[in-house]
Amino acid sequence: MKSGNTGVLFCFIALAVVVFGGEFAGGILASMFKTKVGRALDNKLNSTFQDYRPKTNVSNENDVAVTWDYLQDWFDCCGARDYKDYKGVKFQDPQMFVPKTCCVLKSGDATDPVPVNNIACQRDARNEVKSSDFLFTKGCLPDIKDKVEWYASILIGVAFGMTFFQLLLLLMACCAFNRDSGSGRGYIICRWRCC
Template sequence: MGFCGGCCKPLLIIFNIIFWLSGAAILGIGVWMIVDKNIASYFEVLNIDTHDKFFRYTAYLLIAFGVFVFLVGFCGCCGAIRGSKCLLGMYIFFLVLIFAGEIAAGVLAIIYKVKIEEKVESTLEKSIKEKYGPSGSATITEAWDFVQIQLECCGGKGPNDYNGSTFAKDPNKQIPLSCCVLTNKKDAYDSPDKATAVNITECQTKQSEYHTKGCKDSLINWANKHTGILIGVAIGIGSLQLFGIIVAACLCRQVDREEKY
């Protein structure tokens, strides 16, 4: 118990500073999901409706969770400084709850990752054929344009995904301008309709100056990369929390022992 008496308080305070930073990261992810155009476009293309209430609630839940982590960290600091068994007990309880929630979120992320990989090809093709173009969904169209410009790709499997689509009714416009080799790529991010190509006519009739690579592999890589980052962050924070639980329990025992004597 000598180690606990001398080191647990500073260790718990240092841990909570790191814990607060993790809360800021979680809060930042929630805000990022709401405001970042990139993630909104990728999710729209992958058939995840960013205007759906479930998506918005998920982002708000992450923001609330980040704030909650701040409050739990504050509770732990107060408990360590004041030597309060009550505050330390609450702190340990909330850490265990957060740890269980992170495990559940990690499992769901792994399941969802597999689900995306299984259905992505059919999802992308259906999205293009049924929802891209003036007669389709403006949100999906804008998302596809953004993804095709940024990733320099065309369609899901390739440009032929546009064959028989609602967009390709005009023989002179078999693929959209966002599939072309653009001369103003950076400006086209914000306004795809103002994009200019090396040769618009030859591009949109699939003769030359267009991207032949499909977007599927790039989108899967993007999803895997970001899911992997989230899983890694969750594992890292979870490991830290186990350390915090052990240190807090040790300090709680020390406080209890001091009260008895």
Template sequence: MIDFAKMKTCELSLIKYLLFGFNLVFAISGIVIIIVGALTLSEVGQFQHFMEGRILAPPVVLIVVGAIVFLVASLGCYGAIRESYYMLIAFAACLLVVFIIELAVGITAAVYHNEIDQSMKNVMDESLARYEKSDMDKNAWDKVQSELQCCGVSSPNDWNKTKRPLSCCEAPREGAPPPTEEGCNSAKVDESNILFSSGCFEKIKMKAENASRVLIGVGIGIALIEVIGILLACWMALSIKNRS
């Protein structure tokens, strides 16, 4: 004769350890999310002078989500060990909320992608026009042009109304004379003054897009883990309820 009570106990034990193991992995993934978000923010944030809050928001949200994931995973581990029906339901509900937040952030980023690009370009145009009047804009432009080896917003021609800064040029090899203002603002390109030909907007945009791809990849991976967690938690909660 089949012992259904014993089968239910075995089923509950199996789900319990599955869920506990899952939450350990989930807690580690929360730490990974925080690290990825922080690295992405560090990578893109160094050019925050030219970016609106909307561009920097996704990595910040990811860091917050990572912290929440770690706390929720701890709740799931405790609920699984205690075999608490209400804690498991709370765990599943928290995972669902986090999943919805991630989905909303992803959809918003996709919808406003082109608008954000145009907004960043406008900010850069306005900042370039203030180069000689504002130390903050001057330092920001010198930094971005030197680090990304670019010049102007779209091209070096953006500096037509303003004298081109030395950060637009580089000495091509060791021992060559440093660039001069005359050489950097000359149409002539020679061995001592090499003008960066690429615009900075495309280079910053490329960095932001690369960061977005990393965030999207991590977000999709975590979303799949969250769905599995919700299913396991609901399964265990149902098993506990049936046993009771």
């Protein structure tokens, strides 16, 4: 029983094979390069401190400073590796050694941070302490890297799941092609009774 659509079905199968191969190769490449994310993040994040300009008023907000303020507020961290990343930053207040978002905050508001004790926080940063009740001493890089790798794992899993579903559809299309062609070609691809 021929339906007359074997040419269209063959084109669909050919395109599906190309797309399937691309998705499968992309999933494998994403899995391989997922581990290199940490090094790239480390290099990129550390290079942003030279562009960090603390805001003195709302009109001169700096995108790098705003981004770091939000990251530090979300992850309860300071700097990329640690709070010492801010050593070269010139703050308007000479008694500041780290942004206020590096301090333990009363509220989680990165746009208007209010430290629990700003004086103790800045003192601990100046004295380069290893741990503090007022200053976040750990860097943000490990948390950011973990978050990026976690989301990458989800995306890779979804991509492989979609690839498996697409493979199933491809096999069904091959069965339909085999049935519609009536010539017996392609029977090796699909030997199921439904074909």
